[in-house]
Amino acid sequence: MPVFRTLRVAVLMVATLPTAALAEPGTDAALLENIRQDVSAERIEKDITRLVGFGTRHTLSDTKSETRGIGAARRWVYDEFKRISAECGDCLEVYYQSDFVEGERRIPNRTEVVNVIAVQKGTVDPGRYVIMSGDIDSRVTDPMNFTDDSPGANDNASGLAGALEAARVLSKHKFAGSIVYAGLSGEEQGLFGGKIMAAAAKKDGWRITGVLNNDMIGNIEGINGVINNTTARVFMEGTRMNETPQQATARRFRGGEVDSPSRNLGRYVHKIAEDHIPNLDVMMIYRLDRFGRGGHHRPFNDAGYAGVRIMETNEHYDRQHQDLRTEGGVKYGDTLDGVNFDYAAKLTSLNALTMAALSRAPAPPAGVEISGAVSANTTLKWQPADTRENDLIAGYKVYWRLTTDATWTHSVFVGNVSEHTLENIVIDNYFFGVAAVSKEGFESPVVFPGPAGDFYLD
Known part of the structure; x- marks a missing residue:
């Protein structure tokens, strides 16, 4: 009897499938492979080394010096985006974006938090955007210590170097939608750079298909001893933060808890890795971020935009938010020797291919x-x-x-x-x-029916 039941279910399952389908265009895989191969671990290493060389990039650090502090770092990032733009015929709109913050626990005094933004305008639908972000700032054990050396090699020079490298590679190509490469500040002090950018995007009416927040993409050795350069994590929250009571009621009866735009953006990243990145498996994590922690995609999620965090799978906590020191034979600090540049390049290529596919696809x-x-x-x-x-x-x-x-x-x-x-x-x-x-076979993310899945919900 169990055998007959199994056969009957199998027949019913087959009966549900369509008997015929229209021919669909094949994906331009050659473009994606060209982009993947163009990402350079050597250039990423050079950028991370340069960022570490500013000594500290703490949000409250020196802004006047030409060689040390966050002011020098952000000016270098701006100049690097301008150099990239010059090589593509000024194809990038590069600008500073800032606002003043004060009276906060980690920013008590009036401080200008400054982002560096580079926009590659789309040729068909320039009002549609996909964003890759990395953080300019760094910190040590005490989040208010803005004078001691804080190299921030992996956290988060790796993510910022990835955004710069993605700009170098993708600026050689044309896309229907716009691509944004963002260096955000104030992350360690309270996600202020992301809040400033999300508010500006909302004010300017940006239609954001997705935000790819890269925060620590260069470490392959976990504090538990695991060494692995073949996996990455994508954190993606479920229900929209700004869901209304009416939308929540509709979702209760129609579903959508696991099909928010952020979740389907995460599935999109997963599929890109599966189809186009050799030796990379993406772990999709149904959570806003690591347990009890946060990142710069959160302000965009708070504003209702689709956003995910892309990062390494294995973290080494002795190398995060630590004063530079050696105790009991253990070395602490986020220094260059803790970054695997080939792995950072692999995750950068994941971002670049995702943005290329999203921007070549329709809305x-x-x-x-x-x-x-x-x-x-x-x-x-x-x-x-x-x-x-x-x-x-x-x-x-x-x-x-x-x-x-x-x-x-x-x-x-x-x-x-x-x-x-x-x-x-x-x-x-x-x-x-x-x-x-x-017509090139590039797909948008899948959209779940109703407000729970709508990417451009007002």
Whole structure:
């Protein structure tokens, strides 16, 4: 009897799959491979070494010196972005972004927190953005100690060097959407650089498809003795921080707890690694950040944007937020010898390929709706793409998966339409979503139906 039950279930599962599908365009894998190979561990090492050379990059450190402190560091970052821009015919808009902070626990006195931003404008939809960020600032044991040496080689010169290298590589190419490379300050003092940038993006009406926050991407040796250069972690929160009570009620009955834009952005990063980065497995972690800790994607999440943290899998706590010293034969401090530059390059390439694919793809579908209660079929509808994307878009792809699956397992390309019915696929049993596909085969992230999954929810 158990054998017959198993066979019957298998037949039913096969019956749910579509019998025919439209031909979809193949992805331009050559472009992504070219970008991956162009990322240089040597250049990343040079940038991290230069950043360490500023002695300290504490947010409250010297801003006047040309050789030491956060002022010298951010001016160097600005100049480096300008050099990169000059090599691509001034393709980057480089600028400082700042605001004053005071009366905070870690910034008691009036202090200007300054970000360095470089924007590579899209050719089709320049108002759509994907952002890669790294942090300029560093710290030692006492978060208020802004005078002692604080090299911050891995935390977070590695992430900032990754953003600079991504700019070097991607600025050689054209993209439909805009790409932003951001050096953010004030992270160790309370995520102030991210708060400033997220507020400015909201004020300027940026449509942000995703924020890739890179915070420590260069360490492969854990404090537990594990050494591993083949995995990375992506932290991605679930329910939107700014969800309304009405949206929460809808989510309770329709789902979406594990399908926020941040979660589907994380799945996108996972798929890029799976398909295009040799010897790299992405661990998707359903949490805003490490337990009880935070990073610069959080202010963007707070503002309702999709954002994830990309970082090393194995942390070495003796090398984080530590005064430089040796005690009991143990060396403490975040110095250059704790950074694996090849690994930092691998994670930088993960970012670069993700941003390239997102920016070559159409915008995520808007207004995705679903119906099919008390029916054998499930119907999804969405708004047609903006007319400016007419020459970019090839069509749409409908996805579904079991509610216990972490990643999308089934899909069908349905062409350039705004509605599709999956016959004999019961709405109660699966999660569903829709992605837009370009003529080059690049896909947007999958969008879960309703406000819970909408990437550009106002």
